[in-house]
Amino acid sequence: MRPTKSKPHATTGIQPITFRNMRIIAGEHRGRLLTPPKGDATRPITDRAKQSIFDVLHPFIEQSVVYDCFCGTGSMGLECLSRGAKQAYFFDADRHALTGLKQNIAALKVEDCSKVVAGDIFRLVRSVPDQADLIFLDPPYRYLVEKPEPLITLAFELSKNHASTECQLIFRHDSSDKLALAGWTVDDVRTYGTMTIEIMHRDNV
Numbered sequence: 547m548r549p550t551k552s553k554p555h556a557t558t559g560i561q562p563i564t565f566r567n568m569r570i571i572a573g574e575h576r577g578r579l580l581t582p583p584k585g586d587a588t589r590p591i592t593d594r595a596k597q598s599i600f601d602v603l604h605p606f607i608e609q610s611v612v613y614d615c616f617c618g619t620g621s622m623g624l625e626c627l628s629r630g631a632k633q634a635y636f637f638d639a640d641r642h643a644l645t646g647l648k649q650n651i652a653a654l655k656v657e658d659c660s661k662v663v664a665g666d667i668f669r670l671v672r673s674v675p676d677q678a679d680l681i682f683l684d685p686p687y688r689y690l691v692e693k694p695e696p697l698i699t700l701a702f703e704l705s706k707n708h709a710s711t712e713c714q715l716i717f718r719h720d721s722s723d724k725l726a727l728a729g730w731t732v733d734d735v736r737t738y739g740t741m742t743i744e745i746m747h748r749d750n751v
Contacts, residue, residue, distance in 0.1 A: 575624070615683045
């Protein structure tokens with residue numbers, strides 16, 4: 547399915563964005579500040595939206611395996627580790643984001659339960675052995691317009707070969723765009739300004 551588009555994306559503007567005060571909001575590392583991304587290649591989630599989403603995900607986190615896809619500097623996966631997740635895989639190709647991610651992992655001393663997968667997630671996801679219980683899918687907003695078919699293929703690959711039976715997928719995108727993800731059914735949709743977050747469960751594929 548092709549996405550719909552009704553207005554320009556904030557990510558296409560020429561002014562870079564500076565983010566401050568990224569932090570862990572609950573769990574073992576509550577209150578710890580995280581290194582934010584630089585520029586406008588990544589878009590950290592707000593504390594308000596993050597808390598709302600984790601209120602829903604709370605029953606699924608303990609001892610879970612997490613995929614943080616297009617992770618930036620790792621806010622979502624690290625939040626899960628702070629709340630008791632067993633293992634987190636962090637996928638990103640942006641070198642600046644990866645530098646910040648590795649700094650955050652080291653600062654929280656969670657190297658033993660973190661695996662950084664640097665490069666093209668569309669190709670490298672197949673190399674990950676563990677099935678995920680939680681998947682955060684947070685592609686650059688422009689991908690819904692520029693790369694809808696690869697995103698749909700990735701979502702189906704995750705559902706078919708990498709998701710546990712009770713896996714939850716959290717899909718964040720610009721609220722002006724829509725994209726149906728093969729292999730997943732939407733349970734909850736939340737919009738915060740120009741950002742929409744969809745929470746989905748795995749289909750029986």
